[in-house]
Amino acid sequence: MLNITERNKILAEKILSLKEEKDALILAHNYQAEEVQLIADYVGDSFGLSQQAAKAKEQVIVFCGVHFMAESAYILAPDKTVLLPDKNAGCPLADTITEVSLQAAKEKYPGAAVVCYVNSSASVKAISDVCCTSSNAMQVINGIDAQQILFVPDKNLAHWVQQHTTKEIIPWEGACVTHQRVYPEHIKKVRELYPAAPIAVHPECEPEIVAMADFVGSTTAIINFAKTCPEKEVIIGTEMGVITKLQHEVSHKNFYLLSQGLICPNMKKTNLQNICAALESLEPKITVPEPIRAKAYLALEKMLSYK
Ligand code: CIZ
Numbered sequence: 001m002l003n004i005t006e007r008n009k010i011l012a013e014k015i016l017s018l019k020e021e022k023d024a025l026i027l028a029h030n031y032q033a034e035e036v037q038l039i040a041d042y043v044g045d046s047f048g049l050s051q052q053a054a055k056a057k058e059q060v061i062v063f064c065g066v067h068f069m070a071e072s073a074y075i076l077a078p079d080k081t082v083l084l085p086d087k088n089a090g091c092p093l094a095d096t097i098t099e100v101s102l103q104a105a106k107e108k109y110p111g112a113a114v115v116c117y118v119n120s121s122a123s124v125k126a127i128s129d130v131c132c133t134s135s136n137a138m139q140v141i142n143g144i145d146a147q148q149i150l151f152v153p154d155k156n157l158a159h160w161v162q163q164h165t166t167k168e169i170i171p172w173e174g175a176c177v178t179h180q181r182v183y184p185e186h187i188k189k190v191r192e193l194y195p196a197a198p199i200a201v202h203p204e205c206e207p208e209i210v211a212m213a214d215f216v217g218s219t220t221a222i223i224n225f226a227k228t229c230p231e232k233e234v235i236i237g238t239e240m241g242v243i244t245k246l247q248h249e250v251s252h253k254n255f256y257l258l259s260q261g262l263i264c265p266n267m268k269k270t271n272l273q274n275i276c277a278a279l280e281s282l283e284p285k286i287t288v289p290e291p292i293r294a295k296a297y298l299a300l301e302k303m304l305s306y307k
Contacts, residue, residue, distance in 0.1 A: 011272035012039050018279035024060035026275070027052055029069060030219040031241035031267040036064045036275065043245060045220045046072065046118040047133045050304060053077050062278055063286070064270045066091045070286040071122045075296045078288075085274035087284035089266045091119055093204075096174030097153040099123040105150055109170060113146035116299065117154050119176075122288040124152065126295035131303040134203055135218035137161050139306040141169070160203035160210055179204035181261030182237055187212045190235045190258060199258065200225050201237030213237060226255060239264050 016039070019026065027049050028040035037043045042052045046069060053061055053073035060081045063070035068091055070084040102124055106114060116128035117137070125131055132140040134157060141149060147167050151158040153174030162169040182205050190199060198214040200222045210216050215225045219242050226234040227250050236243050237258040246255045278284070288296065 008035050008272055011276055015039050015272065015276050015279060018276065022060050022279055022282065023058045024062055024279060025052070025056050025058040026062045027064065027073070028270075029065035029241070029267060030223070030245055031239040031264050032064050032270060033241065033268055034244045035272050036270055037241070037244055037248070039272070039275070040064060045133060045135060045218055047135050047218075047303070047307075048220065049073070050076055050118075050300065053080075053082075054304065056080060060279075060282065062275060064275065065089070066094075066266050067286070068094045068119055068121060071288055072118065072125075072300060074286050074288055075122060075125070075293050075300055078290075078293060081282055082286045083278040083282065084284055084286050085271075085278040086269040087286075089269040091266060093154060093174050093176045094119045094121055094124075097121075097124055097172055099127060102127055102152060105152075105170075105172075109148065109150050111146070112148040112150040112170060113144050114150045114152065115140055115144065116152050117157055118303070120153055122292050122296045125299045126292045128152070128299045129302075131299040132306070133218060133303065135220050136303065136306045137203075138164055140303065141165050141167060143306060154204055156206055156210070157203045159207045160216065176204040178239060178262060178264045180206065182206070182209050182259045184208060184212065186259040190256065194233050194235060194256065196231060197233035197235050197256070198225075198229055198231055199235040199237060201258065202239075205237060209237065223249075226250070226253070236262075238262065239267065241267065 026040045028036050028043045054076040061073050062083045066089045074082040114128040118133045150170045152172035155171040158169050158171035200215040201213040233254045235256050235258050243255045
């Protein structure tokens, strides 16, 4: 019987040849498993992945991430075939808001501009003024011409943004179940074990955790911080895929996960088998009905103008 490494090597070779045959680009989020990051053409956050999708020359985009990310790729590149290797890879945070519930909130706050975090469905993006990621949330908020902002759906990111602006941020009640699994005890424990190591966390963590950390930022900001800080040990307070990326790019430092709960089960649904199957069958395809896509495009296009 083949061991996992031998089997993955065979699958990786097959994927590379199918990629050529089908004229495909493989995009992977920073939260993907190592085997997936290693075969991807580009590994990054939603902002970088959206940029890559928008300028893709290939006919097929295999999106190794979750549903809303593949939707964003389709919104930006509707002439491409966008594949999500496991169609059940969703995002519980994105599912906390629907077009109907957002419409009701808009009626409650008629003067507010709507900023939606990229972790939202195409229909939510379609009725938002602008989309943002955790890497440009602050620039988007400060750039928008409104004093009152309905910020959906992540309440923790909304809280973090509120700390850095004089505008009124009205948060939605959503949160990321993975980042919610970080507790103050985790911070206390790593401070004891690695007293010299800075703790870098994602703003999707609870405000209490953010307040205790040494650095707060998006996955890309955390990666840049971990690479450039003078310390040789860094504690990572976001999904464990970021550690995989760092271990490949920075061999002289040690990275430790803040909490063993920082694993997103949806991100881990993508693997070499389902990438291979998706390339063979060109399924499952992700599409968005044109009237929704056209409106959501405007929110995403504005997001890409803020860096
Ligand atoms: O923007 C993204 O891709 C997400 C979901 C997190 C991050 O900070 O990269």
